[in-house]
Amino acid sequence: xxxxxxxxxxxxxxxxxxxxxxxxxxxxxxxxxxxxxxxxxxxxxxxxxxxxxxxxxxxxxxxxxxxxxxxxxxxxxxxxxxxxxxxxxxxxxxxxxxxxxxxxxxxxxxxxxxxxxxxxxxxxxxxxxxxxxxxxxxxxxxxxxxxxxxxxxxxxxxxxxxxxxxxxxxxxxxxxxxxxxxxxxxxxxxxxxxxxxxxxxxxxxxxxxxxxxxxxxxxxxxxxxxxx
Amino acid sequence: xxxxxxxxxxxxxxxxxxxxxxxxxxxxxxxxxxxxxxxxxxxxxxxxxxxxxxxxxxxxxxxxxxxxxxxxxxxxxxxxxxxxxxxxxxxxxxxxxxxxxxxxxxxxxxxxxxxxxxxxxxxxxxxxxxxxxxxxxxxxxxxxxxxxxxxxxxxx
Numbered sequence: 088x089x090x091x092x093x094x095x096x097x098x099x100x101x102x103x104x105x106x107x108x109x110x111x112x113x114x115x116x117x118x119x120x121x122x123x124x125x126x127x128x129x130x131x132x133x134x135x136x137x138x139x140x141x142x143x144x145x146x147x148x149x150x151x152x153x154x155x156x157x158x159x160x161x162x163x164x165x166x167x168x169x170x171x172x173x174x175x176x177x178x179x180x181x182x183x184x185x186x187x188x189x190x191x192x193x194x195x196x197x198x199x200x201x202x203x204x205x206x207x208x209x210x211x212x213x214x215x216x217x218x219x220x221x222x223x224x225x226x227x228x229x230x231x232x233x234x235x236x237x238x239x240x241x242x243x244x245x246x247x248x249x250x251x252x253x254x255x256x257x258x259x260x261x262x263x264x265x266x267x268x269x270x271x272x273x274x275x276x277x278x279x280x281x282x283x284x285x286x287x288x289x290x291x292x293x294x295x296x297x298x299x300x301x302x303x304x305x306x307x308x309x310x311x312x313x314x315x
Numbered sequence: 316x317x318x319x320x321x322x323x324x325x326x327x328x329x330x331x332x333x334x335x336x337x338x339x340x341x342x343x344x345x346x347x348x349x350x351x352x353x354x355x356x357x358x359x360x361x362x363x364x365x366x367x368x369x370x371x372x373x374x375x376x377x378x379x380x381x382x383x384x385x386x387x388x389x390x391x392x393x394x395x396x397x398x399x400x401x402x403x404x405x406x407x408x409x410x411x412x413x414x415x416x417x418x419x420x421x422x423x424x425x426x427x428x429x430x431x432x433x434x435x436x437x438x439x440x441x442x443x444x445x446x447x448x449x450x451x452x453x454x455x456x457x458x459x460x461x462x463x464x465x466x467x468x469x470x471x
Contacts, residue, residue, distance in 0.1 A: 196340065203343055209333040209394040237341075241349045242334040244356055249349050251337050258447060260350055272350055272439040274447065285439040 323403030
């Protein structure tokens, strides 16, 4: 990873601050400045997108000179697009807290998937956003699995993250729930027969539950781009 | 509106939001559907879809007509997909999990609306089977459906 100047980190944290808090000094509860820098591989780009969305709030302290109406602007929570964007940032910052476990390419790929999942052009207004609790379970799952290839990402109606791995006919889908709970379903071709199974377990028990189905088919990277 | 059973050779088209489409993690291309695309929400009586043969011949024009009708009532986004399956295949898949479903046309919400009834006890394995085999053909929304949805959203 390239070193990011402190000024950029400061700008990124400030950029996060105004949409979320509307004033004061922002400190994400789970993120240090360096974690935020890790979350935003391109702080300048992130800052630019914030500035485009929240004119006058992008850098430095908000002031009447920058935007005379800033006090009258609605909070981001009142704007569904801003709410989706805020959640995207929350999830990226959460990822940054475990960045030391992930290779840059894996993390960048995950961020691209999150961008797609929470793309405002495709997100249906009123749908439940992916919950931070579910996403934390997803991150713990990734760490527990060691070095799994990056899964496909989805989201249930209740905001739980879905992770899916496919290898020809073999497929595994895991719903990440609150408090490390996983709801999984698989279909696996073994010895010429297709078997299916489903279950609910904690993250720490997943490997033993999947062991009879030889889960390496999903969890061993098959190309250099998918290794974490 | 009275309900009628839909014949086994006929087809259902179900709208699937982008977040329930299975995508290639490298390219982002749609490669299938996630099982939860077929999960009932708490307020759903049956699994909703459009009955393709409701639109008559030619068969090749039915999906576009069904999407346009759906988009006039509900939001359709570019990365959403529609899942197509034959009624007989869907019933057979449910039967493998001892679920004796009824597939009916009821016109509820839009004229071609169909519903898979008695689906309440569907297991996650059944949802996976539907997503991977019985109801697995995916179709991208037509540009006409997207346009109709946009116009409707602007008018709101």
